[in-house]
Amino acid sequence: xxxxxxxxxxPCEFSAHCVRLLDDLDAPGDESAHRRSLVADxxxxxxxxxxxxxxxxxxxxxxxxxxxxxxxxxxxxxxxALRRYLVEAESRVPSTTxxxxxxxxxxxxxxxxxxxxxxxRQRYMLPEVFFPLIQPKNNDAAGGNGxxxxxxxxxxxxxxxxxxxxxxGFALATAAALIFAALGVFNHFVFHNGTTPxxxxxKSWSSIMIGMSLVSSIPVISKYYNIDATSGASEQxxxxxxxAQNMQYEAVSPDGKNVLFHFFAQNQIIYTIWQLGKSGSxxxxxxxxxxxxxxWMDNDHILVAFAHHGIVEFDIHTGRVVRxxxxxxxxxxxxxxxxxxxxxxAPQTALYRSNLTTDGQEQLIAPTGGLSLTHCVLYPEGxxxxxxxxxxxxxxxxxxxxxxxxxxxxxxxxxxxxxxxxFAPDHTLLFLQVMFNNYQVVKLGETLQQDRVVMHNAAPASxxxxxxDAMLAPDGHGVVVQVNDTSSSLRGVWYxxxxxxxxxxxxxxxxxxxxxxxxxxxxPVPASPLPIATAA
Amino acid sequence: MNALENEPQLTLEACKGSMAAxxxxxxxxxxxxxxxxxxxxxxxxLTQDLCQETFLAAYRALPRMNGEELRFAPWLYRxxxxxxxxxxxxxxxxxxxxxxxxxxxxxxxxxxAGEACLVSGEYFEEQVVQxxxxxxxxxQLPPSSVMCLMLDAEGFSYLEIAExxxxxxxxxxxxxxxxxxxxxxxxxKLEEEGRS
Numbered sequence: 001x002x003x004x005x006x007x008x009x010x011p012c013e014f015s016a017h018c019v020r021l022l023d024d025l026d027a028p029g030d031e032s033a034h035r036r037s038l039v040a041d042x043x044x045x046x047x048x049x050x051x052x053x054x055x056x057x058x059x060x061x062x063x064x065x066x067x068x069x070x071x072x073x074x075x076x077x078x079x080x081a082l083r084r085y086l087v088e089a090e091s092r093v094p095s096t097t098x099x100x101x102x103x104x105x106x107x108x109x110x111x112x113x114x115x116x117x118x119x120x121r122q123r124y125m126l127p128e129v130f131f132p133l134i135q136p137k138n139n140d141a142a143g144g145n146g147x148x149x150x151x152x153x154x155x156x157x158x159x160x161x162x163x164x165x166x167x168x169g170f171a172l173a174t175a176a177a178l179i180f181a182a183l184g185v186f187n188h189f190v191f192h193n194g195t196t197p198x199x200x201x202x203k204s205w206s207s208i209m210i211g212m213s214l215v216s217s218i219p220v221i222s223k224y225y226n227i228d229a230t231s232g233a234s235e236q237x238x239x240x241x242x243x244a245q246n247m248q249y250e251a252v253s254p255d256g257k258n259v260l261f262h263f264f265a266q267n268q269i270i271y272t273i274w275q276l277g278k279s280g281s282x283x284x285x286x287x288x289x290x291x292x293x294x295x296w297m298d299n300d301h302i303l304v305a306f307a308h309h310g311i312v313e314f315d316i317h318t319g320r321v322v323r324x325x326x327x328x329x330x331x332x333x334x335x336x337x338x339x340x341x342x343x344x345x346a347p348q349t350a351l352y353r354s355n356l357t358t359d360g361q362e363q364l365i366a367p368t369g370g371l372s373l374t375h376c377v378l379y380p381e382g383x384x385x386x387x388x389x390x391x392x393x394x395x396x397x398x399x400x401x402x403x404x405x406x407x408x409x410x411x412x413x414x415x416x417x418x419x420x421x422x423f424a425p426d427h428t429l430l431f432l433q434v435m436f437n438n439y440q441v442v443k444l445g446e447t448l449q450q451d452r453v454v455m456h457n458a459a460p461a462s463x464x465x466x467x468x469d470a471m472l473a474p475d476g477h478g479v480v481v482q483v484n485d486t487s488s489s490l491r492g493v494w495y496x497x498x499x500x501x502x503x504x505x506x507x508x509x510x511x512x513x514x515x516x517x518x519x520x521x522x523x524p525v526p527a528s529p530l531p532i533a534t535a536a
Numbered sequence: 537m538n539a540l541e542n543e544p545q546l547t548l549e550a551c552k553g554s555m556a557a558x559x560x561x562x563x564x565x566x567x568x569x570x571x572x573x574x575x576x577x578x579x580x581x582l583t584q585d586l587c588q589e590t591f592l593a594a595y596r597a598l599p600r601m602n603g604e605e606l607r608f609a610p611w612l613y614r615x616x617x618x619x620x621x622x623x624x625x626x627x628x629x630x631x632x633x634x635x636x637x638x639x640x641x642x643x644x645x646x647x648x649a650g651e652a653c654l655v656s657g658e659y660f661e662e663q664v665v666q667x668x669x670x671x672x673x674x675x676q677l678p679p680s681s682v683m684c685l686m687l688d689a690e691g692f693s694y695l696e697i698a699e700x701x702x703x704x705x706x707x708x709x710x711x712x713x714x715x716x717x718x719x720x721x722x723x724x725k726l727e728e729e730g731r732s
Contacts (some may be wrong), residue, residue, distance in 0.1 A: 020713040023694060044705045074720055082689035085670045090571035093583045097566045100591040101559055107595070108555045339678055357676045358722065380619075383680075383703075488712075522697050 012063040019071045024051045025058070026072070039200055043156055203471040205256055206230060207525050208480045209237070209518040210493060210507065211249060224249070224518070225507070228525040229473070229480055229495040233507035235525050237274075249518045250294045256474070256522030258316070260302060264288055271304060273316050275523065283319050284312075295333045303341065305333045311341070328354060328361075337382035340406070346374060351376060351387060353408065364408045373384050374399060375467045380427055382406045388420055388467055389413070399467065401469065415448055419465065421479060422472035424454075424498075432458060432470050432479075441479060441498065455501050460485065460490040473520050482517050484509070493517070540564045543608055551603030557575055558598070561608065562591055565586060568690065569616050575686050576620050576669060576679065586623060590616040610692075610699040617700065624679070655705035673722045 020026070024047070041287065058064045066229040212223045224237040224247065250260040250271070260283075262271045269291040271283045283302065292305035297313060301322060305311050310326035311333070331352075339357040342364075344350065345512075350366040351373055365373060365387055376387040383406045388399035401414040418433035429444040439459040445451040459465050463483040470481045479496040481503075492508035493515065509515050540546060540561070549557035569590055574583040593615050601611075672683045680701070687697045698708045 019717075020709055023712075024709070047706050047709060069583075075716060078685070078719055079689050081666060081670060082685060085574060085667055086571045086686065086689060088667060089574040090567050093570050093574050093580045093587075095566065096570065096584050096587045096591075097562055099584075100562055100566065100588055100595075103588075103592060104558060104595050105555060258669075355678070357678075358718070360718075405707065407707070407711055407714070409707065524582060 012061055012067075014054060014057055014061065014064055015067045018054055018058060018064045018067050021248075022049055022068065022071045022075065023528065025054060025068070028325065037205060055470060073077070081087070127322050151273075159397070199337075204522055205475050205520045207521050207523055208471070208493065209252070209258075209259065209521055209523075210482075211516045211518055212509075213514050213516070214512060226494065226521065226523055226525050227507050228480060229506060229520075230497070231525075233525045234507060251296055252519045252521045253296050253299050255299045258299070259432065259521065260294055260296065271302070271314075278378070283316050284316050292330065293333055297336045303333055303336060305331050323356075325354070325356065325359070327359065335377055337378055337406070340382070342376070342378065342385065349373065351385070351404070359480075362408050364404045365402055365411055373402075375420055377422055377429075379406070379429075380423060386414075386420055386429055386431075413428070416443075416444070416451070418442070419467055419470055421470060422474065423476065425476040430454065430472055430479075432465065432481075439463070439481070441496065454498055455479075455496055455503075457503060458496045459494060459503070460488070463488055463490060468517065471517055471520060478516060480506075480520075482515055484515055486514075491515075547606050547608040548603035550599050550600050551606065558595060561612075565609070565612055566591065569612065571711055572613065572686055572690065573620060574693060575615055575674065576617075576682060577623070578675075582623065586616065586619045590619050593619070602697060607696075607699065610696045613687065613692075613700045614702070620679075666717060669726050672726055673719055676722055677715065680711065684708065684712045684715050685719060 026240050029363045054064070058068060112462060129250070206228055208227050208229050210225050210227060212225065225232040225234045226237055247261045247263045250262060252259055257275065259274050260271065261274055262269050264270070266284045267288055269288040270285040271291075271294060273281050273283055284304065286304075286306060286309075290306045290308065292307060294302050294304040297303055300316055302314050302316055303311055304314065304410045305328070307330045310324055312324045313322040314320065315322055325341075328341075328343070330346050332343040332346065334344060334351075336342070336356075339355050341355045341356050342351065342353045343350065349372045351364045352361060352504070353364055354361040364385065373387045374390040376385055378385050385404050385406060387402045387404070389402055390399040399417065399419065401418060401420065402411065402418045403414055404411040416431065417432065418431040420432040421432055424443060431442055431444065432439050433442050434440075435453075438457050440453050440459045441455040443454050458479060459470070459481040460483055463481075464485050465481060465483070469484060470479055472479050476498070478498055481494045481496060483490050483492060483494065485491065490505070492505050494503055495506045496503045507515075546557040546560055550561060566587065570583060570587045573586050573590075574580065577583055577586070590612065594612055597615075678684075681693075683701065684697060687700060692700065694705055694708075694712075696710050697703075697712070698705050701708065703711075
């Protein structure tokens, strides 16, 4: 596969569009008409307009004409190479056709041989219905409802359990329907028009970590507490062998079981991993003027940003440097979603990402009008990022919300104000907005009209909630809200159960103490509730 | 994509429970899904497992689908890609994607088992080199870009890619264009490094 030098051709303002829309420009007329009939959004419509414009422009523009020829050549070379590769790949893996057809035929045969209704009822009572011998690979996704579309649901059950699942699911559904009908509650559920609970599963992300400090001009966190958000039980986190007084929280690991802290000692900043009740382990150390912040890559690796030594990936178990990205100096790390690292510049105004594989770097959002980005969340699949743009001008109404596609395109300011919370179990964005003096948890819709209020009173009405004062549990079951306003009589941590739409205070703050929500975790908290925190 | 000649009819019948129709769809699409999965996983055993899961998931779901509206190919590829994504999540694929540090160091060796599958002839060496280059390029591209390129190479239209990846036309255009440029850049870089 040979490539000529495309960079030698000088640019025209339409050249980039010629390359991007090449396939559309080459599409036959009937296909273009079909495509136009299916445009979904404003960008699609803009592209359609641009295609028509380019069709008229290219014949008279030698630069674009050359670009198109070049791009066509490149496209055909790539397609040819990839098709060859695919054909060759096909030969490298044995066919599975017979296996698939064998299982499918077996299922089909069993379905046709199913006994009469009375016999079926007896089969529903088989032990396997109530004591399944084969579990699906992923219990979360399968959910036992048996009604997924595998093209949209991520994790269907395994093939090995096909028969049992079909049969058990049908049996359970039938049994449930009979019970509902007998109790006379079926209609209630069919016609019930209330708010759908977001989640009813066991809450694994049940604890929240907070730091307490004395109210002063320079608040220094002196104690950390892990609080069970539902029961209010709490436990002071006292790292064995580590200087608790100057521990600084960084982040909880993706599995919620380890906490990344740093502390200062002898002009050094020392990164440590810690679990409740266990000794802390040191991952790395650096001059305290060098280190910036750190994030988790996965459960075994962290990324630490340095002022002059770029970003370094460490293995938390060995402290070994895995990789170093020397070109990314003095940045503020946000999150990592393979292969991209998302970060902000030092003043934390714009959002960038870097492909850690190819070392490419690009700016995603650069707010105008004196805004700075204060908080961003990444869609679970990495395809969309939402950010808050804040300004001193904004008051209680909240920050401007931005959206950008994971590939850096489609930056737009949403016509919403509020505080980003995270994602509901169905992966829609939840944010906190002020409406009629109340804080509401809102589910983002396609349009403003389609936004849905999930909970009306998520915080005491008199409170002032800012970014960092509210956090959604990663599995979406609830929100913790902190009221830190010293003038409020309701100071403390409040837990909003989004399934029951109830709110209650779980950790009141004593006068003279200020709190800071660190994050949700999965570290267990002993059942015995402890009283109000003290800072002494 | 060049679909099976009577695919809409076969899809309709498969949705109604016709085993014969489903078999024809499997026979036609299994090699295509298999090679797509292998291009994403580069793992023969995993590819076989995911391929089987893909078709069995489709088989289970077909009776619930509207056969008159269902576009089988994009739907089936979507299932396959979801299988891959799930697998990556399960095994934290994020940590094992080869990184830039390996580029150009000449550490990779040809896969002997793979070589045996190639036809012998005067282009043998060139084909092996190209396959290796493509694999290394794809390892360095984001998975979404690889998916786009592969669907494009399979003959999917923008609309079909958008439907498969559940994205907008505009996003697919941009992603594919960028993927082609990134592919070209990486390929050329690796090719030059291989020569030096």
